[in-house]
Amino acid sequence: MVSSMLMMLSVFCMSLASVSHAQIASPLPPLSKVPEVKATQDGVVAQPQIQPPPSTLKGELVDFKMTIGGTSSESSTTSTSTTTSAATTSNVLQPALAPTVITPPRPKIPNSIAVTDFSVKNEYQEFFYDEKASSKASFNGNSNFGPTGGGVAPPVDGVAPQAQSPVTYTGTTTVTANSDSNYSKNFGTKRTISYGEIRGINADIKAALLKAGYKVVQSAPNLAKDKQGDEYFDIRERVNRGDFGDAQYVLHGTIVNVDIRSTNDRIAGTNDYTYRLEYSLLADFTLINTETLEVSAAFNAMGSGQDMYLGKYNANYVPKINKITKELLVSFGQEAEKKLYEQLPNLNKKETGLSSLFSSKQQEAAGVGDPSTLKVYKQGKNNDPGKEISTDIPLTIYKK
Amino acid sequence: MFNLKRIYLLAALCVLALTVGCASSPSVKYGDSKGVETVNTNFGSTDLQTIAEAMTRSLLESHVVLDSREPPRVTVYDVRNKTSEYIDTSAITAKIRSQLTKSGRVRFTVSTSEMQNQVDELKRQTQSGLYNTQTQTKMGNMNGAKFRVEGFIGSIVKQTKDVKDVFYNFHLSLINNETGDVEWEDEKEIRKTATR
Numbered sequence: 001m002v003s004s005m006l007m008m009l010s011v012f013c014m015s016l017a018s019v020s021h022a023q024i025a026s027p028l029p030p031l032s033k034v035p036e037v038k039a040t041q042d043g044v045v046a047q048p049q050i051q052p053p054p055s056t057l058k059g060e061l062v063d064f065k066m067t068i069g070g071t072s073s074e075s076s077t078t079s080t081s082t083t084t085s086a087a088t089t090s091n092v093l094q095p096a097l098a099p100t101v102i103t104p105p106r107p108k109i110p111n112s113i114a115v116t117d118f119s120v121k122n123e124y125q126e127f128f129y130d131e132k133a134s135s136k137a138s139f140n141g142n143s144n145f146g147p148t149g150g151g152v153a154p155p156v157d158g159v160a161p162q163a164q165s166p167v168t169y170t171g172t173t174t175v176t177a178n179s180d181s182n183y184s185k186n187f188g189t190k191r192t193i194s195y196g197e198i199r200g201i202n203a204d205i206k207a208a209l210l211k212a213g214y215k216v217v218q219s220a221p222n223l224a225k226d227k228q229g230d231e232y233f234d235i236r237e238r239v240n241r242g243d244f245g246d247a248q249y250v251l252h253g254t255i256v257n258v259d260i261r262s263t264n265d266r267i268a269g270t271n272d273y274t275y276r277l278e279y280s281l282l283a284d285f286t287l288i289n290t291e292t293l294e295v296s297a298a299f300n301a302m303g304s305g306q307d308m309y310l311g312k313y314n315a316n317y318v319p320k321i322n323k324i325t326k327e328l329l330v331s332f333g334q335e336a337e338k339k340l341y342e343q344l345p346n347l348n349k350k351e352t353g354l355s356s357l358f359s360s361k362q363q364e365a366a367g368v369g370d371p372s373t374l375k376v377y378k379q380g381k382n383n384d385p386g387k388e389i390s391t392d393i394p395l396t397i398y399k400k
Numbered sequence: 401m402f403n404l405k406r407i408y409l410l411a412a413l414c415v416l417a418l419t420v421g422c423a424s425s426p427s428v429k430y431g432d433s434k435g436v437e438t439v440n441t442n443f444g445s446t447d448l449q450t451i452a453e454a455m456t457r458s459l460l461e462s463h464v465v466l467d468s469r470e471p472p473r474v475t476v477y478d479v480r481n482k483t484s485e486y487i488d489t490s491a492i493t494a495k496i497r498s499q500l501t502k503s504g505r506v507r508f509t510v511s512t513s514e515m516q517n518q519v520d521e522l523k524r525q526t527q528s529g530l531y532n533t534q535t536q537t538k539m540g541n542m543n544g545a546k547f548r549v550e551g552f553i554g555s556i557v558k559q560t561k562d563v564k565d566v567f568y569n570f571h572l573s574l575i576n577n578e579t580g581d582v583e584w585e586d587e588k589e590i591r592k593t594a595t596r
Contacts, residue, residue: 269512272519308539310523 106246112215114247115206117197118255119233126190135181145171195224195232204333217247239290249287256282272310275317279328280304297343303332441566441592443487451570452495454588460503462584471507475545483555509545547574564594
């Protein structure tokens, strides 16, 4: 009785499981398999790519290696190639089932500029020298020496004992000596390259942009990866990655050179010396439109700051680094601001009211004022819009 | 007794004579500072004044001074003494500088020989920590001179038993510090002859 009830229960569970499986295997693919369709720059919607369930994959096996006890990298390579080939054939399988999900590009914030921190590449060489010498010596001696033979027979019937065999002395001496010496010398130049960003230099430039009426967008930091190359400076990759949010422009700065000079010179006609520490910075700026990647402005700016001390020969001079840095930033910001104002694109202001009627820009955009665009229409009957007639009379248009 | 009286009288006369002799001073009188001085053929006050006036007049008529909107900044270098006698050439340049400054058409900056005082004063105000930061002078704000004045004085001396002839030649130049161009140059010649 109990066993029959258990059987019924198991059959019920199996039927329940089959129902749930049937619901999952519905004609619509699961959400994870729905490809994301993105609109391209031209407005053409990209063709969707469907990934069918793994059970229906019909991939062509490109390469397969199987090694007992081999590395896992080979098998992973094989599986990747299989999946790729399956994806190329999937369009034929169920094209009608693909829903089209269009993600329109987010609109850019008008008149907004993201200012990047300065990307720098540090490269330095270091001389190394390593010299090692080791020696090991061992000496083992083993000696074994002793008599053998010479046994004496016991006296028998009062007969004196006689030697049965002569006594011989035998011995072995083993001497083992080992010597091992190693010497190695390594020297050369070790080259180290690192990528990073310098922050805190662009404050004046951001302030200048805000004063000019632009919105300043905070950009994401540019983090260097392992084995980073010069693609670290690729601003287009950062734009595509969305490092600059919805900014319309990005002002990208790269440090060209940093110069540090420490001098002490005698002042002519005196017994004193000037001790001077000077920092100077040269940077290159590019203003890029994040939608079209068009370079809207480009300039370079230089700044310098110095600290000076008057003293006798061998005076103890401790430079004021903060003073130098401040002077450097101020002069750098002033020059960058000046050059930026010269090239900043005009703000896209929406004109409303009467001012828009007399706006010269709108007139130019509509072609007003250009005689070549003027067309003369003849009034038709019954509200006929009329036909364009050609005229050879030169036309002159006067602006107010 | 008579001899003793004569000795006393003689001693008293000597003391009187000494007293009177020491108390008498040489006659001193002020003369014309611009008067011609012809004591000997050595470089004298008349030579100094003649050279300074000639050079100042010529420099003020130069195109550097006449054509500039603002008074040009000039610094003075020492005038080299190529004569065989001792001449304080700084007195010549100082006289030229004072006359040019008075004219108001030339502005002078501190010369090399005056730099020690300038540096000492800057050090005192900026590095001693004793001065108010609002009122203390700032380092690095000295004005640079666009021009410099430099020159030399040479002489040719010929002498016989009865005649000594000295010929002085004073040469002065105004040089553009930036371009190195000699913008103005003039010279003054003086001949002095002494006969016995």
